[in-house]
Amino acid sequence: MLERRVPMLLRLAMAFALTDRPWLIRADHIDAAIAWVRYATGSAGFVLAGTAGRGESLSRN
16 A cells, blocks of 8 residues: 555545446545545554554554
């Protein structure tokens, strides 16, 4: 997932645009896709870094 952020972001933006049924991908579709990719990347980093259960605080970008 981490190496494929840009292709995944574009696919998500397209999926969000398809659900709204416009002819173009708008900025709000890209913003929503960015939020999903950031969440997925942060979740993968959290799980793979082994920080679960250590009481470390999470920071938001």
